[in-house]
Amino acid sequence: xxxxTDIGNTHTVFGLMREGRVLKHWRITSSLARTExxxxxxxxxxxxxxxxxFKDISGVCISSVVPDLTASHVRMTEKYLNxxxxxxxxxxxxxxxxxxxxxxxxxxxxxxxxxAGVKKYGAPLIVLDFGTATTFDCVNKEGDYLGGVxxxxxxxxxxxxxxxxxxxxxxxxxxxxxxxxxxxxxxxxVGIIRGAIHMVNGLVADISRELGAETQVIATGGLAPVLARxxxxxxxxxxxLSLEGMEMIYAMNR
Numbered sequence: 001x002x003x004x005t006d007i008g009n010t011h012t013v014f015g016l017m018r019e020g021r022v023l024k025h026w027r028i029t030s031s032l033a034r035t036e037x038x039x040x041x042x043x044x045x046x047x048x049x050x051x052x053x054f055k056d057i058s059g060v061c062i063s064s065v066v067p068d069l070t071a072s073h074v075r076m077t078e079k080y081l082n083x084x085x086x087x088x089x090x091x092x093x094x095x096x097x098x099x100x101x102x103x104x105x106x107x108x109x110x111x112x113x114x115x116a117g118v119k120k121y122g123a124p125l126i127v128l129d130f131g132t133a134t135t136f137d138c139v140n141k142e143g144d145y146l147g148g149v150x151x152x153x154x155x156x157x158x159x160x161x162x163x164x165x166x167x168x169x170x171x172x173x174x175x176x177x178x179x180x181x182x183x184x185x186x187x188x189x190v191g192i193i194r195g196a197i198h199m200v201n202g203l204v205a206d207i208s209r210e211l212g213a214e215t216q217v218i219a220t221g222g223l224a225p226v227l228a229r230x231x232x233x234x235x236x237x238x239x240x241l242s243l244e245g246m247e248m249i250y251a252m253n254r
Contacts, residue, residue, distance in 0.1 A: 003043075003057045003081075004246040005073055006109060007064035009132040014043060015243040016052060022240045024050045036072050040080035060085035061250040063108040063242060086250050088112060093252045095119075097144040106145070110137045112245030114145050117218055119248055121236065124211035126204060128234065129242075130221035132156055134196065136203060141212055149203055154223060157192045173223070175230060197230045204233040 001023065006013040008030060015025040026046045047054045060077045062085050064070040070087060077085040086092075090103035094115055100106050113127045114137045125139040126148075133156065136149035152160070155173065162170040171188045179194065181187030208215040219227065219234045220241040228234040238244075 001052070001056050001058060002247055002250060003060045004243045004250075005060065005062045005064075005085075006112075006242050006246070007062065007066050007069050007073065008109065009065060012069070013243065014046070015240065015246075016047075016057070017243065017247045020244065020247065022243055024052065025240070025243065030066055030069060032066070032068050034069070034072060036076035036079055039072060039076040043076075044080070054080075057081055059083065059250060059254065061088065061246040062086070063088040063112050063246055065107050065109060086253055088246065088249055092249060094145075094249060095143075095252060096139065099144050100147050106147075107135075109242050110135055110148070111145070112242040112249065113137055113220060114139055114245070115248050116238070116241045116245030117216075118143055120238070120244075121216045121218060124215045126207055126211070126215060126217045127241070128200065128204075128217065128219040128221075128224070128227075130154065130219065130223035130227055134199075136207065138207055138211060141214075149207075151199065154192060154196050154227075157196075158188070161188065161192070173226070175226070197227065200227065200231050201233055204231075208233075 002017040004015045004017055011027050012030045013027050016023040044054045062073050074085055088108035090098045090106050113129055117125050117127045118139055123139045123143045124141045127137040129135045132153045134151045134153050138146045138148045140146055161168055171185045175193050176186050176189045181190045204217055217233050218236040218238055220238050224237045228237045
């Protein structure tokens with residue numbers, strides 16, 4: 001089995017992979033205080049409770065946007081699994097060229113999404129990832145990674161507005177059915193959630209005109225199923241896209 005670890009700003013997702021299948025996955029908070037020993041013990045417990053032998057993990061691949069946590073996970077792998085993990089970066093073999101002006105600054109999760117998206121759906125392609133940030137990753141018809149868009153995530157926007165404006169409440173993630181809010185809560189939901197839906201529709205239209213008429217649009221991330229139902233442009237939802245991309249990149253580089 002391959003252990004894949006997707007370290008995000010809010011959550012870290014572990015997955016056990018075999019031949020393209022996600023056998024099991026777990027989600028924990030991305031706490032900077034977590035040590036390699038805590039990570040190792042947690043993983044061992046998760047594996048045991050799910051009927052997997054920790055010792056059957058034959059390799060580890062890490063995608064991280066939190067450098068301080070990357071180091072802890074690398075140390076855990078070396079200490080508890082006696083192996084050196086593959087840490088995703090733009091200098092690896094990815095099966096595509098990275099045409100970003102500074103390839104080293106592309107988030108590892110964005111590379112994983114692009115690699116898996118092209119493998120599953122071809123190019124040109126737009127991958128939307130609804131997480132702490134909402135990202136658009138774009139691949140041209142030649143299969144090259146171009147770059148994309150980074151915007152605040154929906155939940156991030158809701159929390160930020162609540163913290164910065166004393167009179168505005170923290171609202172639930174509920175999609176309003178009318179474009180005019182009749183309460184403060186509804187008004188915030190219209191502005192942030194319906195606003196995000198229109199942003200997706202508008203930016204996908206702009207990017208598709210540049211990439212070509214046959215552009216595929218897929219989505220991943222925790223809010224992808226909710227947003228996909230509301231937009232006009234998302235064709236497929238792939239909940240494990242980044243984990244699958246990690247396995248693909250691991251196979252290309254091991």
